[in-house]
Structure formats: C-alpha cells, structure tokens
Amino acid sequence: VFGGRQGQRPPVGNPTSIVCHGLMDKAGVSFPEAHLDARAMADLAVSGSEVLGFDTLMPEYSVVQEAAALGAQVDWGDRDKMPDVKVFPNPDFADIVIPKDFLEKPSCRVVLDAISILRHQVGGRVAIIGKVMGPWTLSYHMAGTQNFLLALGMGEKAKVTKMLRQLMPVTIAFINAQFCAGADIVVLADHATGNLIGPYHYEEHLLPIHQEITAQVWSFSLDRGWTVTTSNGRSTPGKPYAASEMKSPWSAISTTRKLYCKGRPKMFINRRGMRSRPGCTSSHRSAPSRLPRPLRTCGPSSKRPWKVIEALIERYSIRRYWVFSYRP
Amino acid sequence: MRDPKMTDILETIKEMVVSGKFNGIEAEVQRAVDSGTDLNRLINDALISAMDIVGKRFADSEIYVPEMLVSAKTMKLGLDIIKPLLQSGEAEHRGTIVMGTVKGDLHDIGKNLVTMMLEGAGFRIIDLGVDVKIEDLIDTAKKEEVDIIGLSALLTTTMPEMQNVIEALEEAGLRNQVKVIVGGAPIDQGFADKIGADGFGADAVEAVQLARKLIAESH
Numbered sequence: 001v002f003g004g005r006q007g008q009r010p011p012v013g014n015p016t017s018i019v020c021h022g023l024m025d026k027a028g029v030s031f032p033e034a035h036l037d038a039r040a041m042a043d044l045a046v047s048g049s050e051v052l053g054f055d056t057l058m059p060e061y062s063v064v065q066e067a068a069a070l071g072a073q074v075d076w077g078d079r080d081k082m083p084d085v086k087v088f089p090n091p092d093f094a095d096i097v098i099p100k101d102f103l104e105k106p107s108c109r110v111v112l113d114a115i116s117i118l119r120h121q122v123g124g125r126v127a128i129i130g131k132v133m134g135p136w137t138l139s140y141h142m143a144g145t146q147n148f149l150l151a152l153g154m155g156e157k158a159k160v161t162k163m164l165r166q167l168m169p170v171t172i173a174f175i176n177a178q179f180c181a182g183a184d185i186v187v188l189a190d191h192a193t194g195n196l197i198g199p200y201h202y203e204e205h206l207l208p209i210h211q212e213i214t215a216q217v218w219s220f221s222l223d224r225g226w227t228v229t230t231s232n233g234r235s236t237p238g239k240p241y242a243a244s245e246m247k248s249p250w251s252a253i254s255t256t257r258k259l260y261c262k263g264r265p266k267m268f269i270n271r272r273g274m275r276s277r278p279g280c281t282s283s284h285r286s287a288p289s290r291l292p293r294p295l296r297t298c299g300p301s302s303k304r305p306w307k308v309i310e311a312l313i314e315r316y317s318i319r320r321y322w323v324f325s326y327r328p
Numbered sequence: 329m330r331d332p333k334m335t336d337i338l339e340t341i342k343e344m345v346v347s348g349k350f351n352g353i354e355a356e357v358q359r360a361v362d363s364g365t366d367l368n369r370l371i372n373d374a375l376i377s378a379m380d381i382v383g384k385r386f387a388d389s390e391i392y393v394p395e396m397l398v399s400a401k402t403m404k405l406g407l408d409i410i411k412p413l414l415q416s417g418e419a420e421h422r423g424t425i426v427m428g429t430v431k432g433d434l435h436d437i438g439k440n441l442v443t444m445m446l447e448g449a450g451f452r453i454i455d456l457g458v459d460v461k462i463e464d465l466i467d468t469a470k471k472e473e474v475d476i477i478g479l480s481a482l483l484t485t486t487m488p489e490m491q492n493v494i495e496a497l498e499e500a501g502l503r504n505q506v507k508v509i510v511g512g513a514p515i516d517q518g519f520a521d522k523i524g525a526d527g528f529g530a531d532a533v534e535a536v537q538l539a540r541k542l543i544a545e546s547h
Contacts, residue, residue: 082434150398152394154348154394201392
C-alpha cells in the first residue's frame with residue numbers, strides 16, 4: 001500500500017468504522033450528512049488519520065449504501081443512530097432488478113466520490129479502505145434479516161440461491177468501482193456471522209458465491225488493492241472456514257487459467273512459479289511457460305506461492321504488479 | 329398412569345417442533361385436540377418441552393438461528409390452534425415479561441429469539457420492538473403488571489442505555505416490583521452486575537432459565 005516504503009514503526013490500520021461523537025466534533029462533520037455528502041464523508045474519514053493517527057482511513061460508515069441504491073427505504077439516522085432499512089423491497093423474494101445506473105445512484109456515488117477526494121488528498125500517505133456489502137448482507141437488506149434466515153431454515157434453497165446470485169453482480173461492480181475510484185483496500189462485509197448461521201450454511205450457500213466474486217474481481221493490485229472479507233462463518237473444530245484456511249477463496253493468491261483484468265499487464269505468474277504473457281487485456285487463457293532454471297532454484301518451493309512471486313518480482317524488477325485469485 | 333396413545337401424540341408433536349416440520353403441525357395439533365388430549369399437557373409436554381430441546385441444541389451449536397426460527401414458527405402455529413380453546417384462567421401464565429431492544433439499537437434477531445422461546449415457555453410477552461424509549465418501558469411496566477423487563481443490545485454504544493432503564497425504574501418506584509434481565513452480544517455477567525441488573529442470559533436458553541428462576545423466587 002505504501003509503495004514498499006518501510007517506516008519507523010508498523011503501520012496501524014482499522015478496517016471498520018471508527019466514528020464517535022468526539023471524532024464528529026473534531027472533524028466538524030456529523031451523521032447523517034457524512035453518509036450522504038461526499039465532502040463530508042471524506043472529511044470525517046480523514047479525521048481517522050489526522051486525529052486518531054491511524055495509517056488507514058475508511059470513508060463509508062453505514063451498511064446500507066447499496067441497499068438504498070437498490071430501492072430499499074432507508075432511515076439515514078442521526079448523530080446518535082446509524083442508518084437502517086425501514087422497508088425491505090423484496091420480502092417475497094421476487095426477482096431483483098439491478099438498475100443500470102446502480103453506481104450512479106446517490107448513495108453509491110457519494111462513496112465513490114469520497115474515495116476519489118481522499119485519493120487526491122492523502123493518497124500514497126494513508127491507505128484508503130473501501131467497503132462493499134456482500135450478497136448475504138444485501139439479502140438481509142432486501143428481504144429482511146429474519147425473513148431471509150427463516151427461508152434458509154425452511155430449506156427454501158432455490159429462493160436463497162436466487163437472491164444471492166442476483167445480488168452478486170452488485171458486490172462485484174461496487175468493489176471494482178471503489179478500486180477504480182482510488183481505494184487501496186476494499187473490505188467485503190458479508191454478515192454470515194457465526195452467531196446466526198453455521199459452517200454448513202456458509203459452505204452450501206455462500207462459499208461458492210465468494211469464490212465467484214474472488215474470480216471476477218479484477219483489480220487485486222498489491223500496491224493498490226487488497227480485498228479482505230469479514231465473513232467466514234463460524235470456525236468450529238473440524239470445520240474451519242477462516243480466511244487463513246486455503247479452503248476459503250480469500251486466502252488464495254495466485255494466477256491461473258482464467259483472468260479478468262483491465263490495463264496491460266506484461267506478465268502473468270502463477271502459484272507454481274510459471275509465467276506467461278497475456279493474450280489480450282480482458283481475459284487470458286494462454287499456457288504459461290516455465291521459468292528459467294536459475295530463478296526456480298533460487299525461489300522457494302511451490303508450496304509457498306507468495307515467496308515464488310516475491311522472487312520473480314525481484315528477479316524482473318517488477319515495480320507494479322497485480323495478484324489475482326483463482327477460480328477453483 | 330400415562331395413556332400410551334396420548335404419549336405418542338405428544339411425542340409426535342414434540343418431534344415435529346424439534347425438526348421444524350411446520351407444514352403438518354396444525355393438522356397434528358388439531359388431531360390431538362379432537363382426540364381429547366389435555367390442552368395444558370399439549371402445551372407443556374409437547375410444545376414447550378420441544379423448545380427446551382431446540383434451545384439446548386442451539387446452545388450446543390448443533391443448530392443455528394435459521395433452524396431455531398423454523399422450530400419457533402412451528403411451535404407458534406401449534407399454539408395458535410390451542411390458545412383460543414383455553415378457557416379464561418385455564419392457561420398457565422408463568423409471568424409477564426416486556427421485551428425490547430434499547431434505544432438507539434435496531435438489532436432484533438436475538439431479542440426475537442428470546443421472545444419466541446419465552447413465549448414457548450409459557451410466559452406472557454409484550455414485545456416493544458427495537459429502539460425502545462425508556463418512557464415506553466416504564467409506562468408498560470406500570471400498566472401491564474410486568475414481572476420482568478428483558479433488555480437487548482448488540483452495540484457497545486447502546487449498552488449504557490440498560491443502566492438508564494434501571495435508574496428510571498428506581499426513580500419511578502418500580503424497581504422492587506420489576507426484575508431486569510439483560511442480554512446481547514457485548515453483554516456479560518460482569519456488565520449485568522455492574523449496572524445492577526437481576527440477571528444475564530448468554531443465549532435464549534439461558535434467558536428462559538433465568539426468567540423461570542426469577543419468577544419462582546418472586547412468588
């Protein structure tokens with residue numbers, strides 16, 4: 001995030017909302033305008049760095065920005081109360097129509113504009129963290145939390161899957177838009193939390209969706225762009241789905257088979273230390289070629305893909321590189 | 329001596345609630361009613377007993393909120409068949425509890441689960457919903473002869489509101505008549521003790537056990 005520069009202390013970040021009354025007073029900005037106005041949103045975010053001293057800042061405070069853009073009736077709250085969905089637009093699990101101008105809806109545009117403002121203001125000095133709701137959280141907002149969980153419990157798999165799949169493009173589009181706007185990191189908040197659902201629910205319904213999201217988010221750039229998820233189901237003995245486990249898509253750092261990207265990467269490297277040149281800028285399927293032997297021998301084994309990639313970066317003096325997740 | 333036929337009926341209904349077979353519960357309960365099954369036994373030995381099992385399985389992480397919601401829905405469908413048939417005074421109300429998520433907090437899944445479990449356990453429940461003002465809690469406590477106020481909070485920022493409710497009850501002269509129980513993700517026994525609550529339930533099962541204990545002690 002900081003271009004490889006090493007500071008005199010470890011950077012300290014906070015990927016959650018840190019706003020409190022004191023911070024609103026110091027910033028001279030308060031809720032609800034910080035949810036609705038890009039300048040106010042950015043000013044409040046900057047206070048997380050300038051007042052509290054974090055090396056990161058996050059300009060999105062609510063969890064309903066996307067839901068509002070999708071037609072949910074939102075109460076934007078006040079200084080003491082966070083925004084909340086008042087009327088769920090799809091309690092009957094009817095088809096969800098995503099507006100073509102979804103990203104231009106005010107509640108999404110404000111986040112993108114705030115990130116852009118911050119990029120110009122503090123980019124490169126403080127890491128900018130974006131935030132996007134995953135399809136599970138969005139389902140809570142579209143159908144109602146209890147209603148959605150009840151459908152899950154009643155075994156209405158078709159309904160649940162349809163809603164998650166219809167909402168998945170919203171998550172992907174907003175992640176990519178936030179990276180484009182200037183985010184260094186995007187947190188994917190998907191509240192499939194262990195106090196509500198079990199690991200088997202996550203495995204059956206959400207793990208495949210998260211894997212697809214990973215595969216379709218193109219902009220995992222190491223010097224500008226990591227995606228972090230806050231959803232992993234509950235880790236129970238014998239059933240771990242924490243991000244540190246390779247079964248979770250979010251721990252996968254590699255390039256393989258099918259890649260989606262914009263721009264013109266000069267080389268693709270996969271987790272086994274294979275490299276290749278891209279065939280086109282939108283997708284890549286060309287077979288990788290083997291690395292020169294000296295590099296392979298100096299690099300660690302394929303069991304440590306990140307070390308292999310680091311060795312390649314050093315070997316070829318690569319200054320800017322992207323790391324893609326893979327489609328299993 | 330127990331009637332084996334009645335025991336079978338009760339066991340069948342209990343199993344339907346535990347496994348969340350909501351589609352057939354109304355017909356099964358109606359069949360039990362038509363065959364002359366004692367209504368209070370139907371409630372206590374089938375429906376409430378089933379929710380005790382469900383609560384235990386939830387506490388042991390064998391099932392999660394979706395399954396628990398379906399069992400609670402199944403139980404409620406059964407209760408809705410029986411309740412109109414109970415003559416006045418026949419229903420064994422175990423006490424009146426007013427439930428609410430404190431002011432500033434909009435989370436209600438935990439509160440709803442506790443509410444359903446308490447209802448299933450035979451308590452009369454007045455659910456004030458979320459973002460509940462202190463005045464509404466006090467007014468309800470006065471008007472409805474409430475035994476217990478159950479407060480829920482998910483946010484650390486709204487936890488202090490629980491203490492405000494207790495102080496307001498003291499100011500209104502109701503504290504000795506009304507017990508206060510608290511729960512929610514950030515709450516623990518230490519916090520409950522600190523604010524002077526009468527009890528803390530870590531989950532819906534503990535909340536029901538706590539309510540039973542407090543009511544038994546007060547009578």
